[in-house]
Amino acid sequence: MKILYFAWLRAKIGAGEEDLAPPAEVATVAALVEWLKRRSDGHAAAFADMSIVRVAVNQDYVPLDHPVKLGDEVAFFPPVTGG
Amino acid sequence: MIRVQREDFDVGVEMAKLTQGNGKIGGVCCFVGLVRDYLGHDGTGAAVRAMTLEHYPGMTEQKLAAIEAEARRRWPLEDSLVIHRYGRLGPGERIVLVATASAHREAAFEACHFLIDWLKTKAPFWKLEETPDGGQWVDARDTDDQAAARWDLPGRQ
Numbered sequence: 001m002k003i004l005y006f007a008w009l010r011a012k013i014g015a016g017e018e019d020l021a022p023p024a025e026v027a028t029v030a031a032l033v034e035w036l037k038r039r040s041d042g043h044a045a046a047f048a049d050m051s052i053v054r055v056a057v058n059q060d061y062v063p064l065d066h067p068v069k070l071g072d073e074v075a076f077f078p079p080v081t082g083g
Numbered sequence: 084m085i086r087v088q089r090e091d092f093d094v095g096v097e098m099a100k101l102t103q104g105n106g107k108i109g110g111v112c113c114f115v116g117l118v119r120d121y122l123g124h125d126g127t128g129a130a131v132r133a134m135t136l137e138h139y140p141g142m143t144e145q146k147l148a149a150i151e152a153e154a155r156r157r158w159p160l161e162d163s164l165v166i167h168r169y170g171r172l173g174p175g176e177r178i179v180l181v182a183t184a185s186a187h188r189e190a191a192f193e194a195c196h197f198l199i200d201w202l203k204t205k206a207p208f209w210k211l212e213e214t215p216d217g218g219q220w221v222d223a224r225d226t227d228d229q230a231a232a233r234w235d236l237p238g239r240q
Contacts, residue, residue, distance in 0.1 A: 004139070006139060006209060007137055007209035007211070008220045056139075056142060059139075059142035059145055075139060075207075077139070077207060078209060078220065078222075079222075080203075080205065080207050080208055081209050081210045081220075081221045081222070081223055082136070082138070082167060082178075082203055082206050082207075082208025082209070082210070083167075083178070083179055083202050083203035083208070083227075
């Protein structure tokens with residue numbers, strides 16, 4: 001599973017991309033977040049308040065209960081501020 | 084057409100290309116977004132030395148194309164163009180161009196307004212402002228969400 005981080009999430013985690021193979025029970029975005037939070041203090045800090053984190057699976061916005069599986073591209077980022 | 088690029092663009096050249104050879108176009112509406120030289124929204128914030136725009140290659144282009152397609156469904160446009168830059172930009176530099184061309188002005192004005200409102204809340208870009216105190220990520224604004232929401236159609240997301 002390809003995990004991408006943008007903006008301050010990337011800064012807190014210290015990486016823009018990770019290739020990871022979470023266990024099979026990690027079946028939703030919410031479960032993936034809980035699993036990622038255990039990887040480091042930076043991950044825990046980045047995911048401390050999910051109300052200010054947006055998620056895309058395979059480049060489409062999804063809610064936290066959306067399913068994830070091996071092979072997916074999952075991106076975490078703050079609310080967007082372009083334009 | 085959608086372009087996501089590091090380079091600057093020439094508004095006059097882009098306008099000319101958009102309308103060239105299409106005699107049905109009676110009006111072009113154009114919005115250009117620039118880098119401000121202060122933080123916040125009322126001109127009293129700290130100085131901004133530069134801004135770095137980050138994006139999500141792939142998803143950004145896909146979302147911009149979807150927003151443009153929605154504008155083309157809603158208004159009778161002859162053509163449209165969205166250019167959005169990324170990378171480090173200084174105060175006064177151009178960030179974004181939205182241009183819409185139609186037979187009559189109303190469609191061009193409305194579609195242009197719609198495109199910039201939706202782009203700001205749906206296209207994955209993030210701004211990091213550099214101030215004398217260091218870098219700071221720009222927070223999303225409720226007023227941008229409200230501006231985008233006025234274009235929502237009943238019964239649709």
